[in-house]
Amino acid sequence: xxxxxxxxxxxxxxxxxxxxxxxxxxxxxxxxxxxxxxxxxxxxxxxxxxxxxxxxxxxxxxxxxxxxxxxxxxxxxxxxxxxxxxxxxxxxxxxxxxxxxxxxxxxxxxxxxxxxxx
Amino acid sequence: xxxxxxxxxxxxxxxxxxxxxxxxxxxxxxxxxxxxxxxxxxxxxxxxxxxxxxxxxxxxxxxxxxxxxxxxxxxxxxxxxxxxxxxxxxxxxxxxxxxxxxxxxxxxxx
Numbered sequence: 762x763x764x765x766x767x768x769x770x771x772x773x774x775x776x777x778x779x780x781x782x783x784x785x786x787x788x789x790x791x792x793x794x795x796x797x798x799x800x801x802x803x804x805x806x807x808x809x810x811x812x813x814x815x816x817x818x819x820x821x822x823x824x825x826x827x828x829x830x831x832x833x834x835x836x837x838x839x840x841x842x843x844x845x846x847x848x849x850x851x852x853x854x855x856x857x858x859x860x861x862x863x864x865x866x867x868x869x870x871x872x873x874x875x876x877x878x879x
Numbered sequence: 880x881x882x883x884x885x886x887x888x889x890x891x892x893x894x895x896x897x898x899x900x901x902x903x904x905x906x907x908x909x910x911x912x913x914x915x916x917x918x919x920x921x922x923x924x925x926x927x928x929x930x931x932x933x934x935x936x937x938x939x940x941x942x943x944x945x946x947x948x949x950x951x952x953x954x955x956x957x958x959x960x961x962x963x964x965x966x967x968x969x970x971x972x973x974x975x976x977x978x979x980x981x982x983x984x985x986x987x988x989x
Contacts, residue, residue: 798925798980805882805983806917806925806968811976819976855924864913864972867936869924 763787770873783839783856794863799852883981890987901969909950913972
C-alpha cells in the first residue's frame with residue numbers, strides 16, 4: 762500500500778527556517794516524480810516544487826531561492842528545506858507522487874501545517 | 880505563474896449534470912494537453928480525478944469527464960450524487976517545468 766506521511770511542520774518566526782519531511786512507503790521515491798503543494802488556510806492549492814526522477818528540480822517563483830527540495834534514497838524520504846520564511850508561507854504542505862508523469866499527482870500525504878508568525 | 884480561473888461555486892441537484900470551467904492562457908492550458916482535475920473534501924488531501932485533459936485514473940467514476948477548447952478546460956460531472964459535493968481544482972503545466980492550479984470551485988449538491 763502506498764503511503765506518504767509528512768512531518769516537521771510547526772510555528773516559526775518570520776525569517777526563520779523549517780524542514781519538512783515526507784516518509785514514503787509502498788514505492789521508491791527516486792523512481793517517482795515527487796511534488797510539494799501547499800494550501801493556505803481557507804485558500805486554494807498552490808504548486809510549490811517538483812523533483813524529477815532524474816534528480817532535476819523546479820520551483821514556483823514565490824519560493825525560488827528560499828526553498829530546496831531533495832530526496833533521500835537511504836530512507837526513502839522527500840524533504841523541503843524552507844528558509845527566509847514569510848507570513849504568506851503559512852499553509853498546509855502536502856507531498857505528492859506520481860510514477861508516470863510530473864503533470865499529475867496520483868497519491869498525496871495528509872499534509873503538515875506550517876505557521877509563520879511572530 | 881498566475882492562477883487559472885475557476886468559478887467560485889457551482890451547484891446542482893442529485894441526478895443533474897454540472898460543468899466547471901478552468902480558464903488559463905496560451906502559455907498553459909492552451910498550449911499543453913496536461914490539465915488535471917482534483918477533488919478535495921473538507922479537511923482531506925486532494926484526489927486526482929482527471930489527467931491529461933480527459934483521462935480517468937483507475938477507480939474514478941465514469942460520471943466524470945474532462946475536455947478542453949482553446950485556453951479553457953472543463954470538468955463535467957453527470958448524475959450528480961451527494962458524495963460529489965467537494966472542492967474541485969484544475970491544474971495545468973505552464974512551461975519551464977512549472978505548474979499552476981486554479982483557484983478552486985466549491986460544488987454544492989442541493
